[in-house]
Amino acid sequence: MNLSEDLIVPYNEQIFGYSGERVDTRGYLDLRTWIGSQKDGREVRVRFLLVEANTSYNVLLGRPCLNAFGVIVSTLHLAMKFPSDRGTICIVQANQQITRQCYAAGLRITPYSRPRKQHRSEVAMTDLDPRTNTEDRIQPGGDTKEILIGAQPGQVTKIGGTLKPDEEELLGVIILENRDLFAWSSADMPVIHPDVMSHKLAILKEARPVAQKKRKMGEERRRAIEEEVKKLEGDGFIKEIKYTTWLANVVMVKKASRK
């Protein structure tokens, strides 16, 4: 219908469905409404609320309109009657065929949801970096000294270089006693019990799942991913899965060490 937008009075209230679901309204407008046949009927100004919803109906006449016309409805007779301007009783019959078509169509259509802004498919890497403490780590003050913990030459940790000899010895003993807490590769920390930490997805049950598109990666990145995946797979961190629809794209996050 060709409605002038000027006639629409903004109305920022929500209306409620019978189960309490909220529906947004666009506004309301008053329109001359004629019910009846060509020769006999009645015209009344009726206030309509504009609602954006997927329904099989064009208009819904509620109690305000029915009472304004003085309509008596008999669903049994699929007819309604009201007094016309001339004092006669008008009868309006419902179309059973269209009624059933609308009903059947109403069961098929999906609920209306506000059109959302299109998300960018390419997401900047830094946007997805969950780390908040991006400033440099606290560095030990003064000189540091390396002490060897593991069997390999590079497996060292750093302690302060200005400690007194007895303090240094004590610290060294404690570190060596707990050398199993140091991990030199991801293979050294293969299992984290789900009791310690477990991710939980807060999912809206009504939401429609959307599968992510496969994103193309540059050659260099692809190689880096393959390498990392192989490493983690070898260590038992991850395993291959076979359901390919619900896979998320790999998001690469640059380490602080610029690797």
Add this chain to the structure above:
Amino acid sequence: MPPITFTDEDFKALDPDHDDAMVISIEVAEYGIGKVLVDQGSSVNILY
């Protein structure tokens, strides 16, 4: 005003054994509109 009564003659639909809703045609602002649901359960008139 004469009383409003319904008799069997008022039923003009095809299938008398029904629980169908009331869907009629009306004219709004000189436009003929079909698929108009008469809903006595609604507290507002709605234009979709």
